[in-house]
Amino acid sequence: MLALVPLAWRSLTARRVRTLLTVIGIALGVGMLYASLATSLGIEQAVDRTVLEMIGRADLRVAAFEEQGLSEASVAAIRATPGVxxxxxxxxxxLYVRRAGGGTAAGPVTVLGIDPVLNPQVHDMPLVNGSAITSAGEPSALIxxxxxxxxxxxxxxELTLQAAGEPMKIKIVGIVAGDGPINGAAGRTVIVAIGLAHKVFAATGVTRVDIRVVDGTSPTTVTAALTSRLTADPYVLSTPPDLEASLRATTADFQATLAMIAAVSLFVGAFLVFNTLxxxxxxxxxxxxxxxxxGATRLQVLWYVMSGAMVLGVLGxxxxxxxxxxxxxxxxxxxxxxxxxxxxxPRLSAxxxxxxxxxxxxxxxVAALEPAWRATRITAIESLRLRIDPGSARRARLRWLVVIFVSVGAVGLLAWPRAAGDLMALRSLAVYGLLLVATILSPLFIAPLARIVGLPFVVLMRLDERLARGSLSRDRSRTALTMGALSVGLAMIVAIGGVAQEARATATAWLANVIPGDEIATSIRPVGLGEPVTVALKAIPGVGSVTPIATFDIAFRGVRLDAAAVVGADFLSDNRLxxxxxxxxxxxxxLDTGGSAILARSTADRLGLRVGSTMAFTGGAGKALNLRVAGIVERSIPGRSGETVLVGWTDATGFFGIDGADFFAVRYLPGRQASTQGAFEDAARSLALEPATLNRVQGAVTDALGRVFGLFDALALIAVLIAALGIVNTLSMSVLERVRELGILRATGMTGRQVARMVMVEAGILGLVGSVIGIGTGLAAGAMMMGLGTGFRIAFEPPWLIMGLAVALGFLVSMAAAYxxxxxxxxxxIIRAVQFE
Amino acid sequence: MPTILQARDLTKLYQPGMTSVDALRGVSLDIQEGEFVALMGPSGSGKSTLLQLLGGLDQPSSGDVILAGQQISRLSEDQATRLRRSETGFVFQFFNLIPLLDVTENIGLPFRIAGQNPNKGELKTRIADVIDLVDLKGKERHKPDQLSAGEQQRVAVARALVTRPAILFADEPTGNLDYHTGLELLDALWASCHDRGQTVVLVTHDSKAAAYADRVLVMNDGRIHDQIVLGRRETHETGPLIARLAQLGL
Known part of the structure; x- marks a missing residue:
């Protein structure tokens, strides 16, 4: 059975360049998969660490839903609950800190008030220097x-903490390792005793209570007991797995996209193996x-091909x-x-x-099985024929692509990141399936597209174009396979580029459509409507309007929604929404009179609400509120994970416990922005507000999106690179197959340069046809990626610049591969060509 | 008649691996314009190698080839290609046509390669003329796989003739054809020579084919062993040639 294996090895070494390119192609596909797995692992380990840091050894966490926090009564109720x-x-x-001596802070910090006695029993806070805070009320801090x-x-x-309460001068006694205990604080945390924090913020509530249950008691039992006892304030009760799931959900999209690109790279790598073999x-x-x-048996022939594939696979x-x-x-x-x-x-396991x-x-x-099976069908008579039947080759190849697709899809699902849910798996599979369908259907488009994209070549290189086009159309399935890999890579780039462009454009247009201002002044603490901030800002000459906005969470039918408190009259006069x-x-x-809400179309559709529907909310102490849906808008103010439900300030402060505005939208009088901006920004800073023009906010949003999508684009380029290796292999094979034909052309008077040019023209046409198919597929994939998304509603526009770049990339990659x-x-x-039999 | 092709002391040494083979060992010849010359000899005698050197497909190890007044062995690869394009035509035993192109396109290929448009003016007429000569009228749009082997070889002859080359080289053009089809092809070659003054150099091991020639150069062991002058004849009986070959012990 293995008698022909040495021959397979010699066959690989006889075609070193082809073998090397195929191995590199497999290596890139496997490399991409490995990188995706490693990155996912790195993300998951980071999430695990964050969860550990967040909840420590606690079995349960009760977190306040409202800004005032959980009252002393709630904390007492928790402590008195059996099993706690x-x-x-x-x-x-x-807040912002002031250094002793009057220096300004580099940026806001997060203050964490803890119980110095209880907290160490739940959370580890390793110090790199100094000592822990020891008693409540001590004017000392860890940073x-x-x-x-x-x-x-x-x-x-020494530094001074200045918030709503009395300024508090504190002394740093210890340095906590790394970024400290709070995820999302950008590593800028000051830890003080909770009593001191209460004084600084003039508050009495707590943000959360971490609970350890009595040994032998089930957290579920304690949860039930807590639910019946906690009636004073709205709260969210979560277990470590809940927090872990919620954190993982924030990374799911990223991991899913990464996994999809890895699967596509592997698929393209499989194309390369399949095509080459x-x-x-x-x-x-x-x-x-x-x-x-x-006298070789079919099984021996099967092993002959499969052992070659095995060598390629192992090396790759x-x-x-x-x-x-x-x-x-x-x-x-x-x-x-x-x-x-x-x-x-990541700490990578074996x-x-x-x-x-x-x-x-x-x-x-898997990719090698079909070529191997086809080899077993070759009869002894075949050795006497000049050509094998291309028709049977085509049918077999395209059918087998489906098997490769399913195999890669199956292993992709096995390695699917656990954070990404079913919907994302479905979305990725749909996009992935679209790429397969496009490849299978592409032979239908090759001839007409080659004729169109070949037109520019006709003018100067008519013969080259005619021969190149004919060559590509001669075996459309092979061309489809070669070009398919390129198209798939380019489709990913176009799809990602399209989604990125839409996300950027939407974010830009969105903000302009929903924010009634030219500038935003953000506060790191809620600014009460009674405070003179609004009046002070409005008093600046050139400022037309100032409107306060707060974003917060609400719970509706057991689901967390983003909400925003706004002044309806301001939006009406500024003609926003x-x-x-x-x-x-x-x-x-x-909104201003209360009892109404305005929903974004995406939220209304998701919740099945219409104008006139009622949204019922229950709060602490048996409070209840019914909001009537008064309007549905195309887009609302963006929240953390979706569009916000707009409510009036009356309901926000009266029912949802909102203390004040997160930011102010400021509209300058017509033509006064340039002259007023400086004075406004100075005034805003003096009021502890951070001013930013809408353009800057839009710029920051688009920059952040650009960086993430740029990373995806860079990874999708790997698929294009693998495709380029496929083009080198296929064109080389095509040249070797046509050696007699090329010999005749040379004998008839074609120079070596002309022959080379003809191959380049063929590659150019291949690249352009691949680009066109890739762009079409990419646009569909992009629309699919967004259509199956959640939260935000986005319309898809063709990303012309990316499409142009894809054409250039496809053309240049093909030309480079054709060298x-x-x-x-x-x-x-010529002599060997014409004598070759 | 003026001399169109000269070869002086041509040698060709092949060195496959550790061994070396003297394919040609000092060949000199002159071919006159309008002459039909056949190169005959057993396998390995060097006749195909000589044709390749004469046609500029390969470079000699030593010696000179002068085609239409130009010394091919001194030309660069590109210059030799251009000379080949303008002054020679080739017909091989196998694989003469580009499968993607139809009959007219295959015949017009040398013009396309030279950057000319074969669908206009005189070139178009020339193509029609050679199609007529090789009796392929009505099959202009056929692709090679729609033609018989004999028709394919006639297309190859037409393509070799269409540029009106100084000399046409044919390497075993009937080797892949049946007897009657082979004769049709030889008739076409002879007609081009006899009616149009085309110089033809034919490599063959078939005395029936060689009998169409005015002169037969008999090769053996890399040298021209003998020359048999048959003269221009309407009939191509093989008797005199076979008799002479027999005298030579071939």
Whole structure:
């Protein structure tokens, strides 16, 4: 059975360049998969660490839903609940610090008030220097290592915490390792005793209480008991798995997209293996025929091809692990740089490494099965024929693509990141399936598209164009396979580019459509409507209007929704919001009188609400509120994970417990922005507000989006690179197959340069046709990626710039890939070509 | 008649691996304009190698080839290609046509390669003329796989003639054809020579084909062993040639 294996090895070494390119292709596919697995692992480990840091050894967490926090009564109720062994309260707020001596802070900090006795029993807070805070009320603090580094603090430094309460001078006694205990505080945290924090913020509530249950008691039992006892304030009760799930949900999109790109790269790598081995079998059909004539069994022939594939797979997978390690580090750096997800250098298990290698080998062998099977069908008579039937080759190839697709899809699902849910898996599969369908259908478009894209070549290189086009149309399935890989890579780039462009454009247009101002002044603490801030800002000459806005969470039918408190009259006069249903004036005036809400179309559709529907809310102490949906708008103010439900300030403060505005939207009088902006921004800073023009906010949003999508684009380029290797292989094979034809052209008077040019023209046309198909597929994939998304409603516009770049990329990659085959063609010996049989 | 092709002391040494093979060992010849010359000899005698050197497809190890007044062995690869394009035509035993192109396109290929449009003016007339000569009228739009082997070879002859080359080289053009089809092809070659003054150099091991020639150069062991002058004849009986070959012990 294995008698022909040495021959397979010699067959690989005889075509070193082709073997090398195929191995590199597999290595890149496996490398991409490995990098994706490693990055996902890095993200998950970072999430695990964050969860551990967040909840420590607590079994349950009760978090306040409203800004005032949980009252003393609630904390007391928790402590008195049977089964609660320990309840550690904490308060978390943001503010600016002043250094002793009057220096200004580099940025806001998060203050965490803890119980110095109880907290260490739930949370570890390793110190790199100094000592822990020991007793409640002590005017001392711990700060994070990053804050110490960024702002130049050390043990013994003094700083002043200034918020709504009395200014408090404190002394730094210890430095907490790294970024400290709070995720999302950018590592700038000051930890003080909770009593001191209460004084600083003039507050009595707590943000959350971490609970340890009595040994042997089930957290579920305690949860039930807490639910019946906690009636004073609205709260959210969560367990470590809940927090973990919620954190993972924020990274799911990123991980899912990464996994999808990895699957596409592997699929393209499988294309390369499949195409290369198919071509090899066609090329060696006479040799196989001779082997059959000499008595080789079909099983021996099967092993002959499969053992070659095995060598390619093993070499490719091993090289892929090295490539993947390097690529994984780069992706990890990219993730950290973009801030797209929490990430830490992954600790890779032998299992992860083995999974990537096995998947690479498995996909290679699956891709090789069909060519191997086809080789077993070659009869001894085949060795006497000049050509094998291209029709049967085509049918077999395209059918097998489906098997490869299913295999890669199946291993993709096995390696699917656990954070990404079913919907994302479905979305990725749909996009992935679209790529397959486009590849299978592409032979139908090759001839007409080649004719169109070949037109520019007709003018100067009529013969080259005619021969190149004919060559591409001669075996459309092979062309489809070669070009399919390129199209798939380009489709990913176009799809990602399209989604990115839409996200940027939408974010820009969105803000302009819903924010009634030219400038935004953000506060790190809620600014009460009674405070003179609004009046002070309005008094600045040139300022037309100032409107306060607060964003917060609400719970509706057990689901968390984003909400925003707004002044309806201000939106009415500034003509913001595009109403799709309901009367603009009635709806916006209704917000100010209370009892009304305005929904974004996406939220209304998701919740099945219409104008006139009632949204019922229950609050603490048996409070209840019914809001009537007064209008549905195209887009609302963006929240953390979706569009906000707009409510009036009356309901926001009266029912939802909102203390004040997060930010103010400021509209300048017509033509006065330039002259007023400076004075306004100075005044805003003096009121502890951070001013930013709408353009700057839009710019920051689009920059952040650009960085994340840029990372995806860079990864999709790997698929294009693998496709380029496929083009080199296929064009080289095509040149070798046409050696007689090229010899005739040379004998008839074509120079070596002309022959090379003809191959280049063929590659150019191939690249352009691939680009056109890739763009079409990419647009559909992009629309699909957004159509199946959640939260935000986005309309899809063709990304013209990206499409242009894809055409240029497809053309240039093909031309670059054609260099070697073209050189090969130009050096064909006429004599050997015409004597070749 | 003026001399169109000269070869002086041509040698060709092949070195496959560790061994070396003297394919040609000092060949000199002159071919006159309008002459039909056949190169005959057993396998390995060097006749195809000589044709390749004469046609500029390969470079000699030593010696000179002068075609239409130009010394091919001194030309660069590109210059030799251009000379080949303008002054020679080739017909091989196998694979003469580009499968993607139809009969007219295959015949017009040399013009396309030279950057000319074969669908206009005189070139179009020339193509029609050679199609007529090789008796392929009505099959202009056929692709090679729609033609018989003999028709394919006639297309190859038409393509070789269409540029009105100084000399036409044919390497075993009937080797892949049946007897009657082979004769039709030889008739076409002879007609081009006899009616139009085309110089033809034919490599063959078939005495029936060689009998169409005015002169037969008999090769053996890399040298021209003998020359048999048959003269221009309407009939191409093989008797005199076979008799002479027999005298030579071939």
């Amino acid at each position: 062994a320990l309840a550690a309260p904490s308060l978390e707020r943001r 994070t290592e990053r804050l110490a580094r960024e702002d130049g603090y050390g043990i013994g430094s 198919s071509l090899t079998v066609i090329e060696r059909s006479r040799e196989v025929g001779l082997l059959r004539a000499a 997978s091993l090289l892929g692990l090295g490539t993947g390690a390097a690529l994984g580090s780069l992706v990890g750096m990219g993730v950290q740089a973009t801030g797209a997800a929490p990430y830490e250098q 299992e992860t490494v083995a999974i990537a290698a096995w998947i690479g080998l498995f996909v290679t062998l 595009s109403f799709e249903e309901g009367s603009r004036s009635d709806a916006l005036n209704g 070697y085959p073209a050189r090969l063609a130009s050096r064909i010996s």
